[in-house]
Amino acid sequence: MKNAENHNEPNLEIEGLPESDLKRNAFKTPEGYFDNLTPRIMESVRYTEKTKTAVVFDWKRILIPTLGMATAMLAAWFFFYPTNSNSLDFDTVLASLTIEELTEFADFETDELVIYELVDYNQMALAQTELSEEEIIEYLSEDDIELNIIIDEIEI
Amino acid sequence: MTDGSDKKLLDQFRDPRSRNLAFSQLVNKYQERLYWHIRRIVIDHDDADDVLQNTFIKAFKNLDSFREDSQLYTWLYRIGTNESLTFLKKKKRNIFVPFDDVSHGLSSKLEADPELSGDAIQLKLQQALLTLPTKQRLVFNMKYFEEMKYEEISEVTGTSVGALKASYHHAVKKIEAHLKNQF
Known part of the structure; x- marks a missing residue:
């Protein structure tokens, strides 16, 4: 480790002070410090190894995340699990209702019933009219007459 | 790059049966040189003693991964130097003063040091x-x-x-x- 590069280096030169004085070790150690240093260091190394290998069960590190996870799963179960009690199929319920019940109790607008295809347009038209069956047939016959008139007019 | 005796120590260290003995020999070989290197950086004897112990603890933990493309003693010096600089940085943080004042503190320590x-x-x-x-x-x-x-x-x-x-x-x-x- 001796330095062979010194001839190229700027040397520390203080007038009147020999290099040996400058290089002298300024520090001291307590007496006998190095005598028992190796066993002391080895003791520290062994102690560190022991504390590393002795796995301490840290219940907080395990319990807190587990509790959090369980709570989240419970919440998810409440929100997303389908309720089996009174499990009537939605379509079955709708089919059992009349249009009046649907509009009155299910709070559907009549247009929405058609849009959601809960009833077809003809059903809706029939339901909305207050005419009797005879009146309807008569109305349709009149329609036919009017239609014939229109056709005749076109042909003219 | 590693010299013969260090190579032998490293081989012994890698054998679980002779691991502790080999490391003990390594400590004995380099402790004094490393101590003075650290002491010149941290100035105080007790601080140097703590840093030296940490240096060897780190060396023990990492010696398996030493790749031997540098000399063992420069590798140990690197750990010792890093530990010393980290120690001084912590000291700076603990006393919330500029680093120059840490140097001033070290300088005062020099004057009061019974070991100097x-x-x-x-x-x-x-x-x-x-x-x-x-x-x-x-x-x-x-x-x-x-x-x-x-x-x-x-x-x-x-x-x-x-x-x-x-x-x-x-x-x-x-x-x-x-x-x-x-x-």
Whole structure:
């Protein structure tokens, strides 16, 4: 480790002070410090190894995340699990209702019933009219007459 | 890169049966050299003792991953240097003062240190060194007191040889200027 590069280096030169004085070790150690240093260091190394290998069960590190996870799963179960009690199929319920019940109790607008295809347009038209069956047939016959008139007019 | 005796120690260390014995021999071989290296950085004996122990603990933990493309002692020096610098940084954080004041604190420690020889020249030189930036002081110590080659210092600090030469040159000039006013 001796330095062979010194001839190229700027040397520390203080007038009147020999290099040996400058290089002298300024520090001291307590007496006998190095005598028992190796066993002391080895003791520290062994102690560190022991504390590393002795796995301490840290219940907080395990319990807190587990509790959090369980709570989240419970919440998810409440929100997303389908309720089996009174499990009537939605379509079955709708089919059992009349249009009046649907509009009155299910709070559907009549247009929405058609849009959601809960009833077809003809059903809706029939339901909305207050005419009797005879009146309807008569109305349709009149329609036919009017239609014939229109056709005749076109042909003219 | 590793010399023969170190190579033998490393082989013994890798064998679980001789691991502790090999490390004990390694500590015995390098403890004194490392102690002085650390002591020159942290100044105080008790601090140096703590840093030295941490250095060997880290070496023990990481010796399996030592790849032998550098010398074992420069690898140990690197750990020791890093531990010393980390120690000084922590000290700076703990007392919430600029690093210069840490140097001032170290300088006061020098004067009060019962383990420091009563040599006035050495006291002045160490005080002059504490006026340098920490890494420049480090380079100066390794070059001047420990007489290490630039290549070796480069392995320890991870700094180029050119930068180390410049750093050492500046350090010498600053110390000379500082000491000329003192004598």
